Amino acid sequence: MNVFKSVFILSAIVLLQGCGGNLIKNKDTSQESAKSETLAVNKATAPNQATTNLTVSDTKDILGYWVGMFKPDKNAGYISTGEEDAWNFENKINLSIDQIDNDQVKGHSVVAGNDRPFAGKLTKDGKIFHFSVKEPGDDKYDGAFDFYIIQGDSTLTGTWKANNKINIPNRHYNLKKTIFRYDPNVELDKGNRYIDWVKNKKVSPNDRQYRAAYDVSYFTTTYDLYKYNPSDSLLTVEQVSNLKKADLFILRNSIYARHGYSFKNQQLRAYFDREPWYIPISTDVKSELTDIEKKNIELLMRYEKNAKEYYDVFGRG
Amino acid sequence: MEIAANLYLNKIWRIVWYAFLVFFSYLMLLITLQYIPLRTDVAFLRVKEEIADKLYYRVAFFSHVYTGMFILLAGMLQLPAYIRARFPAFHTWCGRVYAYGIILVTGPAGLIMGFYANGGWISKIAFCLLAFLWVAFTYKGVAAAISRNLVVHQNWMYRSYALTLSAISLRLWKWVIVLLFEPRPMDAYHIVSWLGWVGNLLIVEFYIYVRSRERFFGSQSVIPQG
Numbered sequence: 003m004n005v006f007k008s009v010f011i012l013s014a015i016v017l018l019q020g021c022g023g024n025l026i027k028n029k030d031t032s033q034e035s036a037k038s039e040t041l042a043v044n045k046a047t048a049p050n051q052a053t054t055n056l057t058v059s060d061t062k063d064i065l066g067y068w069v070g071m072f073k074p075d076k077n078a079g080y081i082s083t084g085e086e087d088a089w090n091f092e093n094k095i096n097l098s099i100d101q102i103d104n105d106q107v108k109g110h111s112v113v114a115g116n117d118r119p120f121a122g123k124l125t126k127d128g129k130i131f132h133f134s135v136k137e138p139g140d141d142k143y144d145g146a147f148d149f150y151i152i153q154g155d156s157t158l159t160g161t162w163k164a165n166n167k168i169n170i171p172n173r174h175y176n177l178k179k180t181i182f183r184y185d186p187n188v189e190l191d192k193g194n195r196y197i198d199w200v201k202n203k204k205v206s207p208n209d210r211q212y213r214a215a216y217d218v219s220y221f222t223t224t225y226d227l228y229k230y231n232p233s234d235s236l237l238t239v240e241q242v243s244n245l246k247k248a249d250l251f252i253l254r255n256s257i258y259a260r261h262g263y264s265f266k267n268q269q270l271r272a273y274f275d276r277e278p279w280y281i282p283i284s285t286d287v288k289s290e291l292t293d294i295e296k297k298n299i300e301l302l303m304r305y306e307k308n309a310k311e312y313y314d315v316f317g318r319g
Numbered sequence: 320m321e322i323a324a325n326l327y328l329n330k331i332w333r334i335v336w337y338a339f340l341v342f343f344s345y346l347m348l349l350i351t352l353q354y355i356p357l358r359t360d361v362a363f364l365r366v367k368e369e370i371a372d373k374l375y376y377r378v379a380f381f382s383h384v385y386t387g388m389f390i391l392l393a394g395m396l397q398l399p400a401y402i403r404a405r406f407p408a409f410h411t412w413c414g415r416v417y418a419y420g421i422i423l424v425t426g427p428a429g430l431i432m433g434f435y436a437n438g439g440w441i442s443k444i445a446f447c448l449l450a451f452l453w454v455a456f457t458y459k460g461v462a463a464a465i466s467r468n469l470v471v472h473q474n475w476m477y478r479s480y481a482l483t484l485s486a487i488s489l490r491l492w493k494w495v496i497v498l499l500f501e502p503r504p505m506d507a508y509h510i511v512s513w514l515g516w517v518g519n520l521l522i523v524e525f526y527i528y529v530r531s532r533e534r535f536f537g538s539q540s541v542i543p544q545g
Contacts, residue, residue: 226503239369243437244505308366313504314497316346316490317362 056156056179061102061124064131064151068097068158068177069281072113075161075172081199081272088197089272091170096264096282097147097158097177099133107135112282115266116143129153139165149175180281184290186233188260188279196223196252196273223248232298233260242301247309254302257295261287337395343487344391351388357381370435383428386420387486393417394480418461421479426454438508445512453482470534474527481523482516489515 058064072095080090095113102108102124110119122135131151137144149160158177164170198221227249230237233256242250255270262283265271274280291299353362364371364380371377393416396402396409403410433446460475492511496502502510 239366240439243366244503246501246503304365304368309504312362314494316494317350 057154058131058151058156058179059153061131063179064099064102066099067180067182067281067283068099069180070095070158070175070177071275072162072173072175074170075174076170078170088199089268092275093271094275094280094282095175095177096180096262097149097175107133109135111137111147112264112284114271115264115285116141117264117285118144120147122147133160137165142166143168145171182262182281182283184261185279186260186292186294187231188233189231190228190252190256191277192225192228194273194276196248196269198222198248198269200269221248223252227252232257232302233292233295236294237298237301239301242305245305247306247313250302250306250309254299254306257291257299258287261290263287340395343491344395346490347391347486348388351384354381354384366437367435375431376435379428379431383425383432386425386428390417390420390425390483391486393420394483397476397480414461414464418457421457421483422454422461426450426457429453436512438505438512441509442512445516449482449485449516453479456482477523477527478520481519485516485519488519492518 056063071092073092078091081088093114095111097109097111099107099109105124106121107124108119108121110117118137118141120135120137122133125132125134129152131153133147133149133151135148136146143164143166145162145164147160147162149158151158156178158175158179160175162173162175164172201221224246226245230241230253232253237253245253252273255265255274259265259274259277259280262281264282264285265274266285350362354364358364359371359377367376367380371380393413396413397417427450429450430447433443433448433450436442436446456475456479460472460479463469463472463475489511492514493507496507496510
């Protein structure tokens, strides 16, 4: 009988956790104690995972990184490479709430290679934490964020409005609290392919659905990309010398991505934004690089340069 | 009429052939100029960092690069029958530059470089064999010239120059293969390390064969005669 009982309880727990996922909304605070445990587990085993089990009960829980897609309000179109929709003008944003002092809020946002501070006010209206913050205004892309978090909920929801007339002046977002921990072992998703829609020749015009086919053979990652991890071991000349341009390029940039580098380059950003573990943390990660990574970057760059200059010209290797 | 037409075609072939040689020698000159003034951080040497700081490798590399250009040009000047007939002394001197340049300088230098070639044993064997045969064929050519055996001299020197031209054909094959198949860089390198000179050697053997037949059976061919 005892065995049955424990099996039942176990499966109930598994079921609950399985359903949990994104459905944590409006979880009640009685699960408060479970929260810190999950957080600890996440920290240890699965870095950079959205801590979806987190529910916000007070302002302390709000501090930290809130990560998700920064979406245009109006459809800004999308870039398609024939294979898949490569980019729809969404960028991964990290809205970092750094300090809450009564009703004063300070933080910064990292998105698209842009790290901008913001400050503003927090008001509490019943169960709703409401934030109204502004960027300094001396950057072309500065604007104002307006967002809220419901007590007992796990999502930060809001809008952003640019100060200036820019291409996409209004954006919205649903962000999840995320903990960042550098992990050299994190691997690139094999279903995620880098296609350079600038360097590759377009071989067929856009059709009615604005889908274009590209000659992707020239600058596209191959399965060789997944053979090596330049963050956890030194690459050798033998390994690197037989890699094609795009693989070299993405391998090198994956080092920066693991440290949370926010890419200015549109195509790199689109590529790494698709990686579930990727969080934009800063626009300068040089000081974070390990010795292995520094050596690999140097080697990869040497071969990238060689590939760029010599791969398809009359010349040697 | 037929003979006139053949001669005419022959002339066109020859013009195309020399234009080809001049054009690609010019490209080779551009490649050589990358290393002037003497630099060790550019082009090919960038992917040879592991060995490029060794003095003997540098000596081999730069003597190969700088002398190679003169060998290519000296060899080209040996081909036209007109120069051979009108300026035999010039032919002899040019031949000395060509032959001793290969046997004493670029050949041995090529052997050292081949020993440290990128891409492991496949390309190492290819380049070492190339360097060895290059010196051997040139030596045979010189020996035949000294003993006044001109037909044999010409045949060995054709073979020697076919290997000299692998400098061009290797790079040309690489360009074509990358254009068509876009292979991994080192895979391409393995292919051209063999194709670059074996192909030339096959072509020149065929040429020598056809010419030797012509000597026996009379000229029916439109293949240019040197």
